[in-house]
Amino acid sequence: MAVRFSVDHALQRGWISERPTIPDRVASQMSVYRQSCDSASPPHELLYQRLFAIYGDKVVREFAGAVPGRKFRIDIALPDERLAIEVDGWQHHGKTLKGFKRDRLRQNLLCVNGWRVLRFFPESIYSDMAGVTSVVAQAVAAPLRSESEPALGPRSV
Numbered sequence: 001m002a003v004r005f006s007v008d009h010a011l012q013r014g015w016i017s018e019r020p021t022i023p024d025r026v027a028s029q030m031s032v033y034r035q036s037c038d039s040a041s042p043p044h045e046l047l048y049q050r051l052f053a054i055y056g057d058k059v060v061r062e063f064a065g066a067v068p069g070r071k072f073r074i075d076i077a078l079p080d081e082r083l084a085i086e087v088d089g090w091q092h093h094g095k096t097l098k099g100f101k102r103d104r105l106r107q108n109l110l111c112v113n114g115w116r117v118l119r120f121f122p123e124s125i126y127s128d129m130a131g132v133t134s135v136v137a138q139a140v141a142a143p144l145r146s147e148s149e150p151a152l153g154p155r156s157v
Helices: 007-013 025-040 043-058 097-113 122-127 129-141
Strands: 059-062 074-076 081-086 115-120
Touching: 043 059, 043 074, 043 081, 043 122, 043 129, 081 129, 097 115, 115 122, 115 129, 122 129
Parallel strands: 081 115
Antiparallel strands: 059 074, 074 081
């Protein structure tokens, strides 16, 4: 069982004597993330709008029905390409072990059902939209593997 306390709580209880310092690199990343949280649009909405501008009606937000018998939704999908795009912040998908495991099961089910899954962090969408859309374009351009093709190419010795 894990128990979590805030820094303020630890200071009040006397468990620590001063607030820990944050390395500049981490502080910079936190600043980007805070700015993204303060943005008017959530990152998945910004990415959806950009992809809709590129691919039009082929892009679907909150796509349901990717896995028969399952009710989950894909943040952004290009169903014709069988491409699932997920916007993942640690606070949503990785905050608990149960949530982390559920997310891995979901991704495995998508892959087993013929979907390719791309995952992007919110800060990547805010700070490098061109890079994110480039990765999506590469996935769209990559041919889908047919049922008869092996998952991996022949091994060379």
